[in-house]
Amino acid sequence: MTDALALSQLGYRYRSGFALDDIGLSVPAGCFTMLLGPNGAGKSTLVNLITRLYAPSSGSIAIGGHDLGRHPGKALARLGVVFQQSTLDLDLTLAQNLRYAAALHGMGGSRAEAALTLALARFGLEDAWSSPARALSGGNRRKLELARALLHQPALLVCDEATVGLDSASRRSLLAHLRRSCRDEGLAVLWTTHLMDEAEADDPVIVLQSGRIRAQGKGRALMERTGAANLEGAVQRLLSEGPS
Numbered sequence: 001m002t003d004a005l006a007l008s009q010l011g012y013r014y015r016s017g018f019a020l021d022d023i024g025l026s027v028p029a030g031c032f033t034m035l036l037g038p039n040g041a042g043k044s045t046l047v048n049l050i051t052r053l054y055a056p057s058s059g060s061i062a063i064g065g066h067d068l069g070r071h072p073g074k075a076l077a078r079l080g081v082v083f084q085q086s087t088l089d090l091d092l093t094l095a096q097n098l099r100y101a102a103a104l105h106g107m108g109g110s111r112a113e114a115a116l117t118l119a120l121a122r123f124g125l126e127d128a129w130s131s132p133a134r135a136l137s138g139g140n141r142r143k144l145e146l147a148r149a150l151l152h153q154p155a156l157l158v159c160d161e162a163t164v165g166l167d168s169a170s171r172r173s174l175l176a177h178l179r180r181s182c183r184d185e186g187l188a189v190l191w192t193t194h195l196m197d198e199a200e201a202d203d204p205v206i207v208l209q210s211g212r213i214r215a216q217g218k219g220r221a222l223m224e225r226t227g228a229a230n231l232e233g234a235v236q237r238l239l240s241e242g243p244s
């Protein structure tokens, strides 16, 4: 089966030097993958490459089997993104925010209405469809952003520190929704965070350090490998050993 995301020998260089070097990884359908790393590891640069805000200095990116460099339209049509900073229009209603996004994806009429009804219901927001987004709590605003990112049924959802500023109950609820979408609908998620308690033992985890992959494997395997009692401890031990 085609991977939702496949990165091969990916590199990115700012004028000041390399931010990413020789990154190879894949995220299969149905897989919730955690991307962890300290400040400056290269997480945001990687997200900016996958979303095509930056062009790679070397290597390739394929989304849903489509090469992002050669077929950007097809590749980006298979991608949903939630950034750390909200991009909702708070003065528009929930439905209007989603309709606007649907139009950007070339969806209109009854197809768009059906998709937005489904998207709001999926996150328990259907009763608020005619309220302005401003009326939502922080956690529900993030749910609306997730609903919007999934409107066009992407193969891959990339979330960059999407739970920053939320209380732990809202974080748990968001993660539970997404894990269910992975399990039930085959959605692939690449989730970047510095909050290690968001990872579960069975999640595939990628640890970035100084622009390179320091370790990857199931959370449980990283704990066994390092002898740590939890994932946070495992990642700390791996990072303290320094880049390999």
Ligand SMILES: Nc1ncnc2c1ncn2[C@@H]1O[C@H](COP(=O)(O)OP(=O)(O)OP(=O)(O)O)[C@@H](O)[C@H]1O
Pocket: 014, 015, 016, 018, 019, 037, 038, 039, 040, 041, 042, 043, 044, 045, 046
């Ligand atoms: N616009 C830029 N110009 C030059 N160097 C940059 C730029 N943005 C990031 N860098 C450098 O690239 C490296 C990777 O940074 P990046 O922001 O991708 O890491 P990060 O893991 O997302 O960190 P954080 O969690 O702090 O956002 C760092 O050394 C950073 O200083």
